[in-house]
Amino acid sequence: xxxxxxxxxxxxxxxxxxxxxxxxxxxxxxxxxxxxxxxxxxxxxxxxxxxxxxxxxxxxxxxxxxxxxxxxxxxxxxxxxxxxxxxxxxxxxxxxxxxxxxxxxxxxxxxxxxxxxxxxxxxxxxxxxxxxxxxxxxxxxxxxxxxxxxxxxxxxxxxxxxxxxxxxxxxxxxxxxxxxxxxxxxxxxxxxxxxxxxxxxxxxx
Amino acid sequence: xxxxxxxxxxxxxxxxxxxxxxxxxxxxxxxxxxxxxxxxxxxxxxxxxxxxxxxxxxxxxxxxxxxxxxxxxxxxxxxxxxxxxxxxxxxxxxxxxxxxxxxxxxxxxxxxxxxxxxxxxxxxxxxxxxxxxxxxxxxxxxxxxxxxxxxxxxxxxxxxxxxxxxxxxxxxxxxxxxxxxxxxxxxxxxxxxxxxxxxxxxxxx
DNA sequence: CGAGAATAACGCACTGACTGCAAAAATGCG
DNA sequence: CGCATTTTTGCAGTCAGTGCGTTATTCTCG
Numbered sequence: 006x007x008x009x010x011x012x013x014x015x016x017x018x019x020x021x022x023x024x025x026x027x028x029x030x031x032x033x034x035x036x037x038x039x040x041x042x043x044x045x046x047x048x049x050x051x052x053x054x055x056x057x058x059x060x061x062x063x064x065x066x067x068x069x070x071x072x073x074x075x076x077x078x079x080x081x082x083x084x085x086x087x088x089x090x091x092x093x094x095x096x097x098x099x100x101x102x103x104x105x106x107x108x109x110x111x112x113x114x115x116x117x118x119x120x121x122x123x124x125x126x127x128x129x130x131x132x133x134x135x136x137x138x139x140x141x142x143x144x145x146x147x148x149x150x151x152x153x154x155x156x157x158x159x160x161x162x163x164x165x166x167x168x169x170x171x172x173x174x175x176x177x178x179x180x181x182x183x184x185x186x187x188x189x190x191x192x193x194x195x196x197x198x199x200x201x202x203x204x205x206x207x208x209x210x
Numbered sequence: 211x212x213x214x215x216x217x218x219x220x221x222x223x224x225x226x227x228x229x230x231x232x233x234x235x236x237x238x239x240x241x242x243x244x245x246x247x248x249x250x251x252x253x254x255x256x257x258x259x260x261x262x263x264x265x266x267x268x269x270x271x272x273x274x275x276x277x278x279x280x281x282x283x284x285x286x287x288x289x290x291x292x293x294x295x296x297x298x299x300x301x302x303x304x305x306x307x308x309x310x311x312x313x314x315x316x317x318x319x320x321x322x323x324x325x326x327x328x329x330x331x332x333x334x335x336x337x338x339x340x341x342x343x344x345x346x347x348x349x350x351x352x353x354x355x356x357x358x359x360x361x362x363x364x365x366x367x368x369x370x371x372x373x374x375x376x377x378x379x380x381x382x383x384x385x386x387x388x389x390x391x392x393x394x395x396x397x398x399x400x401x402x403x404x405x406x407x408x409x410x411x412x413x414x415x
Numbered sequence: 416c417g418a419g420a421a422t423a424a425c426g427c428a429c430t431g432a433c434t435g436c437a438a439a440a441a442t443g444c445g
Numbered sequence: 446c447g448c449a450t451t452t453t454t455g456c457a458g459t460c461a462g463t464g465c466g467t468t469a470t471t472c473t474c475g
């Protein structure tokens with residue numbers, strides 16, 4: 006990795022750090038791009054060559070997460086889709102390790118802002134595409150069919166619920182973070198089974 | 211209803227109609243507030259005393275829908291939450307009747323725009339609050355607990371899936387529109403049951 | 416009907432996110 | 446070092462959205 010790329014990476018981190026700090030201090034809406042640029046020692050215009058929008062500075066890791074889920078689903082062989090999702094999540098939580106100050110502040114900023122929560126949800130829905138695709142392959146249906154879309158949407162929604170409700174403390178350890186996951190998966194698996202049954206016997210209630 | 215209110219209503223409709231028409235013609239992004247104002251024969255500034263944002267002009271009926279769901283849940287007596295939701299949906303579909311030109315164009319505009327889909331989802335998530343509350347009452351849990359939140363999120367997501375995938379034709383009749391609903395409810399009910407079981411016997415897989 | 420109060424429409428000036436473009440600066444390479 | 450490439454920056458502009466004061470309209474009450 007050349008000097009150029011290392012420098013770019015450093016600048017990106019500086020912007021991110023400055024942005025999260027300012028958001029936490031004065032609030033998201035009360036912080037302007039100009040503020041962030043000044044704190045990160047760049048020109049305001051430069052901000053947008055690192056991040057496409059003000060919101061996106063809080064979700065820079067999303068693309069990597071998305072790709073890693075897609076890869077995992079593609080490489081799951083004949084394992085169950087939900088098993089693959091579970092493995093992906095535990096891996097994610099494991100990789101993140103103990104949340105640092107920046108991560109905590111970031112979550113807090115997001116949770117405090119309706120608009121940012123919506124943005125996060127919008128990102129989350131991108132997961133639905135890959136999940137629906139995987140389910141479609143597994144069931145022999147098309148990705149546009151109701152069942153794959155439903156399972157994907159419910160799974161994505163379930164993942165969203167994993168984040169503790171605002172005001173609740175962050176989970177301390179990995180085991181504690183995983184406990185709700187099993188509830189979510191139990192819920193989803195039961196639903197998936199019900200759909201399977203319905204496909205075999207449509208008259209069932 | 212006095213002249214004032216009638217006139218306001220008429221203006222609101224005029225703005226809505228002009229906006230949807232222009233969005234359909236030139237696209238959402240290529241249409242400015244000034245364009246809409248001109249077409250609706252109002253001053254640009256006036257637009258914002260009818261709608262809080264450009265997006266919201268496409269979702270003027272949301273508040274009424276939300277209230278009607280909340281009322282129905284509040285007045286459901288000891289009926290099941292999901293039954294109440296089902297009743298609400300059939301009532302909605304019934305009340306809408308045959309979709310007119312404006313409604314069709316509106317859906318098309320929304321479906322064609324990532325940002326608008328996200329906005330719609332954001333609105334949909336407001337349903338989660340009331341649903342979680344109702345589930346909490348029914349189960350004796352708190353609305354912030356995982357199970358009510360999960361059920362509410364999955365239900366809201368399931369409702370979102372009811373809209374046909376982009377590119378698919380709108381359902382022609384009421385029966386056709388209701389068919390996917392039963393799949394969604396079967397999915398949700400199975401999940402709810404699984405959570406019930408888990409609460410009684412946490413060691414269960 | 417005719418004040419005058421209440422409410423709605425409007426114009427204006429402003430903020431702030433975001434974009435296109437072209438000049439200037441930094442960097443990498445031979 | 447000098448040249449090509451990439452990055453940074455400044456500038457001017459668009460557009461959504463807001464605050465505020467003014468004008469026009471409608472309602473109410475005498």
